[in-house]
Amino acid sequence: GQNIDQPTEMTATEGAIVQINCTYQTSGFNGLFWYQQHAGEAPTFLSYNVLDGLEEKGRFSSFLSRSKGYSYLLLKELQMKDSASYLCAAMDSNYQLIWGAGTKLIIKP
Amino acid sequence: GAVVSQHPSRVICKSGTSVKIECRSLDFQATTMFWYRQFPKQSLMLMATSNEGSKATYEQGVEKDKFLINHASLTLSTLTVTSAHPEDSSFYICSARGSEWETQYFGPGTRLLVL
Numbered sequence: 001g002q003n004i005d006q007p008t009e010m011t012a013t014e015g016a017i018v019q020i021n022c023t024y025q026t027s028g029f030n031g032l033f034w035y036q037q038h039a040g041e042a043p044t045f046l047s048y049n050v051l052d053g054l055e056e057k058g059r060f061s062s063f064l065s066r067s068k069g070y071s072y073l074l075l076k077e078l079q080m081k082d083s084a085s086y087l088c089a090a091m092d093s094n095y096q097l098i099w100g101a102g103t104k105l106i107i108k109p
Numbered sequence: 110g111a112v113v114s115q116h117p118s119r120v121i122c123k124s125g126t127s128v129k130i131e132c133r134s135l136d137f138q139a140t141t142m143f144w145y146r147q148f149p150k151q152s153l154m155l156m157a158t159s160n161e162g163s164k165a166t167y168e169q170g171v172e173k174d175k176f177l178i179n180h181a182s183l184t185l186s187t188l189t190v191t192s193a194h195p196e197d198s199s200f201y202i203c204s205a206r207g208s209e210w211e212t213q214y215f216g217p218g219t220r221l222l223v224l
Binding site: 030031033035040041042043044045048087091095096097099100101102 | 152153155158200202209210212213214215216217218
């Protein structure tokens with residue numbers, strides 16, 4: 001079956017770095033997406049990886065290892081506004097997104 | 110990123126009435142649109158996938174006669190919740206993408222409260 005695993009909740013300190021891991025098993029693979037969702041709002045797109053390696057975009061970076069079925073989202077210089085849920089989603093061979101349950105990130109001052 | 114709008118953002122209705130939610134892609138042509146539902150503190154749940162000009166594909170457990178989806182153009186899809194009941198109260202979110210390999214962009218969501 002198809003499955004996405006990510007931690008339910010993580011806590012980090014303002015100004016620090018946090019890494020949110022995601023492992024996936026899908027029928028075929030057409031890329032890995034990360035979305036951010038603030039409470040009460042719709043998800044917003046953060047990143048897309050289809051090749052192995054690290055993609056950096058400002059304070060956020062996303063890494064993919066296709067051979068390991070593994071991705072992570074790295075957030076640097078954490079700000080209070082980064083408190084949100086982070087959703088990992090893998091695209092299968094039918095171009096359908098398989099969603100993880102999301103990781104709730106709590107930032108403490 | 111691409112812009113997707115949803116209307117209305119919030120709706121309160123009486124039990125037994127029907128509610129229509131519109132989803133529009135504002136700056137791109139959306140070959141495929143998706144409808145999700147999210148209950149408080151739960152993950153996104155895909156309800157259905159619709160391709161322009163064809164019937165929507167519903168996920169298991171989603172009643173197609175209750176949640177009517179129309180994707181009549183490349184920029185508009187509608188979800189109609191027919192004979193709404195309090196248990197249908199939820200956050201309904203649409204997303205859209207241009208082609209199969211492109212990113213899905215989400216609308217801002219519609220909060221439905223059925224009294």
